[in-house]
Amino acid sequence: MNYFHKDGRGLSHTLACGLAVYLNSTLVDLFFRLFNGHTQVNATDLRKLKYPTLEQLLSLGTEIKERFPSGCEIDLLVQNKLLNMSNQSDKNPIKIKSRIDEALQILRQLGFPRRQLNERSALTLLALLDLKPTDSWNLATSPLMGITPIMDFMAQHYGKTYKPNTRETVCRQTVHQFLDAALIVANPDNLSRPINSPKTVYQIEESALELLRTYGTNEWEKSISTYLASIETLKKQYAQEREMSRIPIVIAGEIKTLSPGGQNILIEKIINDFAPRFTPGGKLIYVGDTDEKFTHFDEAALTDLGVTIDSHGKMPDVIIHLTTNNWLVLIEAVTSHGPINAKRKKDLESLFKGVKIPLVMVTTFLSRKAMVEYLPEIAWETDVWVAEDATHVIHFNGEHLLQAYEI
Numbered sequence: 001m002n003y004f005h006k007d008g009r010g011l012s013h014t015l016a017c018g019l020a021v022y023l024n025s026t027l028v029d030l031f032f033r034l035f036n037g038h039t040q041v042n043a044t045d046l047r048k049l050k051y052p053t054l055e056q057l058l059s060l061g062t063e064i065k066e067r068f069p070s071g072c073e074i075d076l077l078v079q080n081k082l083l084n085m086s087n088q089s090d091k092n093p094i095k096i097k098s099r100i101d102e103a104l105q106i107l108r109q110l111g112f113p114r115r116q117l118n119e120r121s122a123l124t125l126l127a128l129l130d131l132k133p134t135d136s137w138n139l140a141t142s143p144l145m146g147i148t149p150i151m152d153f154m155a156q157h158y159g160k161t162y163k164p165n166t167r168e169t170v171c172r173q174t175v176h177q178f179l180d181a182a183l184i185v186a187n188p189d190n191l192s193r194p195i196n197s198p199k200t201v202y203q204i205e206e207s208a209l210e211l212l213r214t215y216g217t218n219e220w221e222k223s224i225s226t227y228l229a230s231i232e233t234l235k236k237q238y239a240q241e242r243e244m245s246r247i248p249i250v251i252a253g254e255i256k257t258l259s260p261g262g263q264n265i266l267i268e269k270i271i272n273d274f275a276p277r278f279t280p281g282g283k284l285i286y287v288g289d290t291d292e293k294f295t296h297f298d299e300a301a302l303t304d305l306g307v308t309i310d311s312h313g314k315m316p317d318v319i320i321h322l323t324t325n326n327w328l329v330l331i332e333a334v335t336s337h338g339p340i341n342a343k344r345k346k347d348l349e350s351l352f353k354g355v356k357i358p359l360v361m362v363t364t365f366l367s368r369k370a371m372v373e374y375l376p377e378i379a380w381e382t383d384v385w386v387a388e389d390a391t392h393v394i395h396f397n398g399e400h401l402l403q404a405y406e407i
Helices: 013-023 026-035 043-048 054-061 071-081 093-109 119-128 147-158 164-180 206-212 220-244 263-278 299-304 342-351 368-377
Strands: 184-186 202-204 247-251 254-258 283-287 318-322 327-333 359-365 383-386 393-395
Touching: 013 026, 013 054, 013 071, 026 071, 026 093, 054 071, 071 093, 093 119, 093 147, 119 147, 119 164, 119 202, 147 164, 164 184, 164 202, 202 206, 206 220, 263 283, 263 318, 263 327, 263 359, 263 383, 283 299, 342 359, 359 368, 368 383
Parallel strands: 327 359, 359 383
Antiparallel strands: 184 202, 247 254, 283 318, 318 327, 383 393
């Protein structure tokens, strides 16, 4: 058993009561859970703990009468006697904890699975509502926010700083689930912007915002029942809006669609302009998409050529088997990512090391202006195609060092 003493003697009743109140507060509980990796409290933990001044502990102790206060009463005492005297009212850990708990309760009532019922999800929701710890729920708004501003909001107003490399975790393990549940929408300011664009922003869906503004009021239970009854309709509505702006392509007589914007605009030009001109009669084996890694994938055809693809490998954007020459043409569509440089060329050679036929690698751009930025990086023994000059291909060295053209 651990115990407190003063020079080997007991504490005064008032000081002991004040100390007991402090140690049983949510403030200390939060601090301990944050910085300790275990649940048992030992003497070393108690020595390292930060304590109020003697005067503050005595002030807490004077409030204790015949009955020891409940948890809520303890937190109120700590709030009035300690926190209100500091300049940290905007970072009040008790109010922060309370607000996070409220957000978690909302997510629970909305039916989110257990994996999403965590602090990260709660803080993401609060950031997308621009709701600070002391704000009333009826003050919730719906700003357009990217992942980085969401994380900045968490750090600034809730004291929770995530490392930059957890950005993808916030996106994939929280934001994507919010999107699937139609709680938020992506790029409402520009539906043609691809979901993986660095400019992608998210916003609380309008009906969800109206619902959340009623939290803590008499209207809440009625509002959430109505919202949950309409959620499937909302999902279909936003899926339809997104579908209308997708890019149609025809593969082997079948119409398929690519997600809007970004590199998929260029992929559509590769299929409709580049392929008929430079790989006539070629077999389209693979087409990637920003939303779906395998929009079209004839895996059997690639296996026949001696290639088994690891699903974790970074595929080129388009693969065509040019049957007349018996070449495998690997095509990269460059918009936000780089071209086939020396490293990427080596990676592709490794990925397709089992292929029984020659590889031809092509980097594609929408315009010459877009190409200029990457020109120094393009690997030798590869080709470049620019969509605005669709009838020509630039060859970076190869079989012919010099070639004469008829005038």
